[in-house]
Amino acid sequence: MAEVEETLKRIQGQKGVQGIIVANSEGIPIKSTLDNSSTVQYAGLIHQLVMKARSTIRDIDPQNDLTFMRVRSKKNEIMIAPGESICWELLLNEFHSPKMKRCYSS
Amino acid sequence: MLGGSQPGVSGSSVSSRCFSGSMEIVHVYSKLRSEFGRQCLFSDRPAELLLDLPPDPSLTLSFIQKSPRDQAVQACWETSEHQVNTERFETTSCGINHMEGGWPKDINPAEMEQTIRVRKKVEKDESFINSVLQLGSVMEHCIRQNNAVDIYQECFEDEEVVEEIQEPPSAKTVNIFRDPNEIKRTVTSLSWQPDGGRKLAVAYSCLEFQKSSKDISLDSYIWDIENPNRPEMMLKPTSPLVCLDYNPKDSHTLVGGSYNGQIAFWDTRKGNQPVEFSSLEHSHRDPVYKIIWLQSKTGTDAFSASTDGQVLWWDVRKLAEPTECLVLDPSREGNLDQALGATSLEFEPTMPTKFMVGTEQGLVISCNRKAKTPAEKIVCTYDSHHGPIYALQRNPFFPKNFLTVGDWTARIWSEDIKESSIMCTKYQMSYLTDACWSPVRPSVFFTVKMDGVLDVWDILFKQSDPTLSLKVCDNSLYSLSVQDNGRLVACGSQLGEATLLEICSGLSNLQKNEKSLLAAMFERESKREKILEARQREVRLKERSRSEQSREEEAGREEGEEDPKQLIVKAESDFYSLVEAEVKRREKKDEVMKVEEGQKDKE
Numbered sequence: 001m002a003e004v005e006e007t008l009k010r011i012q013g014q015k016g017v018q019g020i021i022v023a024n025s026e027g028i029p030i031k032s033t034l035d036n037s038s039t040v041q042y043a044g045l046i047h048q049l050v051m052k053a054r055s056t057i058r059d060i061d062p063q064n065d066l067t068f069m070r071v072r073s074k075k076n077e078i079m080i081a082p083g084e085s086i087c088w089e090l091l092l093n094e095f096h097s098p099k100m101k102r103c104y105s106s
Numbered sequence: 107m108l109g110g111s112q113p114g115v116s117g118s119s120v121s122s123r124c125f126s127g128s129m130e131i132v133h134v135y136s137k138l139r140s141e142f143g144r145q146c147l148f149s150d151r152p153a154e155l156l157l158d159l160p161p162d163p164s165l166t167l168s169f170i171q172k173s174p175r176d177q178a179v180q181a182c183w184e185t186s187e188h189q190v191n192t193e194r195f196e197t198t199s200c201g202i203n204h205m206e207g208g209w210p211k212d213i214n215p216a217e218m219e220q221t222i223r224v225r226k227k228v229e230k231d232e233s234f235i236n237s238v239l240q241l242g243s244v245m246e247h248c249i250r251q252n253n254a255v256d257i258y259q260e261c262f263e264d265e266e267v268v269e270e271i272q273e274p275p276s277a278k279t280v281n282i283f284r285d286p287n288e289i290k291r292t293v294t295s296l297s298w299q300p301d302g303g304r305k306l307a308v309a310y311s312c313l314e315f316q317k318s319s320k321d322i323s324l325d326s327y328i329w330d331i332e333n334p335n336r337p338e339m340m341l342k343p344t345s346p347l348v349c350l351d352y353n354p355k356d357s358h359t360l361v362g363g364s365y366n367g368q369i370a371f372w373d374t375r376k377g378n379q380p381v382e383f384s385s386l387e388h389s390h391r392d393p394v395y396k397i398i399w400l401q402s403k404t405g406t407d408a409f410s411a412s413t414d415g416q417v418l419w420w421d422v423r424k425l426a427e428p429t430e431c432l433v434l435d436p437s438r439e440g441n442l443d444q445a446l447g448a449t450s451l452e453f454e455p456t457m458p459t460k461f462m463v464g465t466e467q468g469l470v471i472s473c474n475r476k477a478k479t480p481a482e483k484i485v486c487t488y489d490s491h492h493g494p495i496y497a498l499q500r501n502p503f504f505p506k507n508f509l510t511v512g513d514w515t516a517r518i519w520s521e522d523i524k525e526s527s528i529m530c531t532k533y534q535m536s537y538l539t540d541a542c543w544s545p546v547r548p549s550v551f552f553t554v555k556m557d558g559v560l561d562v563w564d565i566l567f568k569q570s571d572p573t574l575s576l577k578v579c580d581n582s583l584y585s586l587s588v589q590d591n592g593r594l595v596a597c598g599s600q601l602g603e604a605t606l607l608e609i610c611s612g613l614s615n616l617q618k619n620e621k622s623l624l625a626a627m628f629e630r631e632s633k634r635e636k637i638l639e640a641r642q643r644e645v646r647l648k649e650r651s652r653s654e655q656s657r658e659e660e661a662g663r664e665e666g667e668e669d670p671k672q673l674i675v676k677a678e679s680d681f682y683s684l685v686e687a688e689v690k691r692r693e694k695k696d697e698v699m700k701v702e703e704g705q706k707d708k709e
Binding site for chain 1: 201224225228229234235237238239240241242243244245246248249250252253
């Protein structure tokens with residue numbers, strides 16, 4: 001239990017993380033750092049997306065499976081880690097693009 | 107029914123009854139009752155006519171004869187089509203968005219308490235904890251990745267997409283035009299038709315001294331590049347043509363120089379025979395090696411060069427006499443006996459007053475047409491090759507630099523530097539016979555050699571070796587010509603084969619910065635040569651001053667200048683004495699070694 005909390009706290013503390021949602025295979029959000037309405041909305045929508053994505057990958061190659069998904073949008077990025085059978089975590093990541101110095105000369 | 111039922115007689119009778127429209131023919135068999143059950147006794151009897159119905163012509167009135175009749179017969183099984191409409195079945199696809207996902211049945215999602223209880227239960231589940239931890243590490247990794255580097259950043263946005271097709275340079279043979287005559291002659295010159303160049307004029311002749319037999323055909327041909335089977339047109343001169351040139355202004359006229367020194371002018375619209383040719387007395391006395399059209403207002407001027415040492419100017423409307431003549435005498439005296447034979451000619455339309463002649467002796471003579479006196483016509487000479495100069499061409503993009511080919515090298519010169527070439531290829535394995543610049547890429551030029559190889563040189567890419575080397579045929583290649591678009595190259599061989607090659611796009615498209623890079627290269631090389639030249643001059647000056655001083659000192663002594671014979675004798679004696687000394691030394695060494703070996707054996 002405590003490890004779970006610790007993990008969540010650690011991830012939450014990373015740069016650019018807006019919120020975390022942990023849900024089970026039926027789409028019920030178990031843990032969340034966001035407010036209830038957003039959690040519920042995200043959980044429902046993302047659950048369907050993951051199901052579709054996973055079935056796509058599996059259809060193409062039955063040996064394959066979905067390991068990670070990034071959904072990048074204009075304003076932010078959603079990172080989804082679907083577990084083997086049960087849980088998946090959902091993180092909302094605000095765009096944080098460290099400007100890489102151009103190290104080549106024009 | 108009439109029955110013939112007489113007692114004791116079984117019989118049969120036939121009656122016909124006529125109804126209106128239909129006939130009923132009845133045949134009655136009757137049997138006595140007492141004979142029922144009796145066995146049948148069959149017997150043969152001859153045929154009996156039972157009924158004879160004659161045709162009734164009156165019936166024809168109710169029929170119309172139909173002739174001819176169409177009767178369609180099809181030999182396949184009969185099929186029929188039948189449509190069936192099933193009952194309509196409506197389908198829709200819809201998804202269900204459930205706001206609160208799959209709560210177990212007994213839990214009411216609205217109630218906070220129950221949901222919290224379920225949540226807590228799940229949290230305690232072990233597999234839940236494991237999964238969370240595992241996925242947590244995955245997630246962390248990705249976040250860190252995100253934070254370290256913006257993986258979606260567009261790199262190299264500012265740089266243009268450089269289409270660097272790194273394909274190796276290549277060329278492929280498109281067509282081979284073979285001399286249709288039995289005795290094959292050498293292809294001595296090729297000329298592309300201007301403005302598009304669908305046609306290629308090829309001059310055939312046998313250049314080997316006195317090897318041409320009487321049966322050799324005199325014709326030269328114009329080929330259409332699409333049709334290698336037959337030449338499109340034949341040109342029939344009085345003597346085999348050594349060189350040909352299409353008029354750049356008029357794609358129907360050609361001028362050719364022949365083996366006996368005459369010049370001939372053709373108009374392809376007017377047929378195979380030359381429209382006009384120059385008179386024997388006023389032509390060249392040796393084969394005309396090169397003829398080029400000049401830029402003039404009338405567009406009818408050409409000039410030709412030959413190994414008899416003359417360069418003649420002609421007006422093709424009046425070929426009886428040359429309009430002008432220049433004797434290639436380097437001492438500028440106009441003396442024909444001292445003249446150098448010319449083997450190639452160069453003319454650049456952008457510089458109409460200057461031209462250059464390449465000679466048999468390996469000298470390039472640069473001339474000015476507009477000079478007042480013949481002596482001034484020859485401006486300067488460049489001592490270039492050890493053998494005759496077979497090709498001479500200015501770079502179309504940098505007219506100050508020109509390419510010469512002769513002996514086993516190709517050299518690039520700058521006009522200003524007369525002592526030596528600014529660039530020179532390695533000595534090749536076989537003699538170079540022709541060369542030309544690419545009209546589209548300033549740094550590319552083509553050369554052909556006597557071992558049948560066509561080399562494509564790109565001096566910006568590699569200077570020590572050709573960029574592309576193709577073996578075109580087994581015998582020697584004698585001539586070369588590039589079409590104006592830079593992609594098609596025609597080369598002619600000793601056995602009368604003209605091969606048409608297509609160069610890959612990398613070598614026929616202008617690259618970025620090519621001109622400026624090449625200009626820089628030429629600059630650099632010219633500068634180097636200039637510096638070397640200056641240094642040479644200095645050294646020479648010093649030598650001269652020193653020798654002058656020493657001569658003054660030796661005023662009393664005998665003249666240091668020995669005439670050549672004495673020098674030779676002295677050289678010989680030096681040589682022999684050196685050789686003898688060396689031989690003696692070697693003998694001594696052998697003796698010493700033998701002695702040593704002998705001692706060793708003894709031990």
